[in-house]
Amino acid sequence: MVNSRQGTEEKILEAAKKVFHRKGFEGARMQEIADEAGINKALLHYYFRSKERLFESVFRDAFSQLMGRAKEIFFSEKPLKEKIQTFLTHYLEVITENAYIPWFILNGMYERPGQLKAIFEQAEINPPQLMEQLRSQVRKEYHSEINPFHIWLNVLSLCIFPVVAKPLIREIFQLPEEAYQQILEQRKTEVPRFVMQALKAYENDENK
Amino acid sequence: MVNSRQGTEEKILEAAKKVFHRKGFEGARMQEIADEAGINKALLHYYFRSKERLFESVFRDAFSQLMGRAKEIFFSEKPLKEKIQTFLTHYLEVITENAYIPWFILNGMYERPGQLKAIFEQAEINPPQLMEQLRSQVRKEYHSEINPFHIWLNVLSLCIFPVVAKPLIREIFQLPEEAYQQILEQRKTEVPRFVMQALKAYENDENK
């Protein structure tokens, strides 16, 4: 019973994760996943029936891993600044440790937008509520009608882009892997500093 | 002579651009490119010999389009703040108008890192000089040893990420195309404001 249902399914998912994360849907090969899992192609289909379904499982995992605590932090009852601080601390950490996930998610949206729609619905994100949360908090604390969407989009950009664009930036600046890793480390303190300073632009805002 | 060398090659490149930009290398189909150009597959190979070579041409175009004025602005003899202002104005414009290019470039780096190395070499970027330019300017103007790399990485993140992540963000917040386009418009003024305020963190920096 060692290699029975439980164990094998796990092994496959683990292998699929590795391959899909690195190569995306189009680039991934079922053969490679099978090899990685130490089994053969036929067995992949026995467990997941198609490449699509296997991909979907992997995507769902990745997405919830990235979304998990974010929602929680986001809806917590804290002042905006503190919330952003917490978010940055948490996210810069998570994303640096799992550098492949952001690109995997992003790329999935380009490769298979149709297939992935379902996953977002099941994630119960509730966009209107999300938007209202954004708006009301800025209105209360900053007495500003500035679209608060930008603040969060900026925060996300600063966290995610440097990780996603790593291959490009490394190539342009000819940076070895370790040098770039070090830069990502530094960002854990640099980005909060940058953002906190930038937020002052809204404090002094008199566009009521 | 209407459909001779000149005209056809142009048509192919135009078609290839459309398809590769949307689907990347793996996702693109030679058949689709041929259809788009109004010719057949055989002719594609007659002009470009392989999918790889065709892709390379398209990539080279896209990259120089994105890199073109950037280098120039970057090496201009202006104070850092002004330089960043100019850069932002220029880039937020270019990138909003050519929303597909950043993802195409990025994705290319993931799909075909080996093949694209050559292109970066020919682009004559001169990384060490680039780095030194960064460092010396910050040293002079801010009397700071803060790694100036972060400033520019932040600027790039704020410009590019919102464009690249458009499909994801739209899905999460359930935003229609026009709404998102409007947000990108707003960013042309929001991002400079955000960055200029953030830069003050370095002015007051006494980490000499």
Next chain:
DNA sequence: GTCTATATCGGGATAGAC
């Protein structure tokens, strides 16, 4: 549940006629 062998198809590339 797991394997080997095979069906089936799609896509890049080439041959050869015009």
Next chain:
DNA sequence: GTCTATCCCGATATAGAC
């Protein structure tokens, strides 16, 4: 220079034995 027809490989998926 452009077309039709075809080759050929690689990849997903399935049949069927164990």
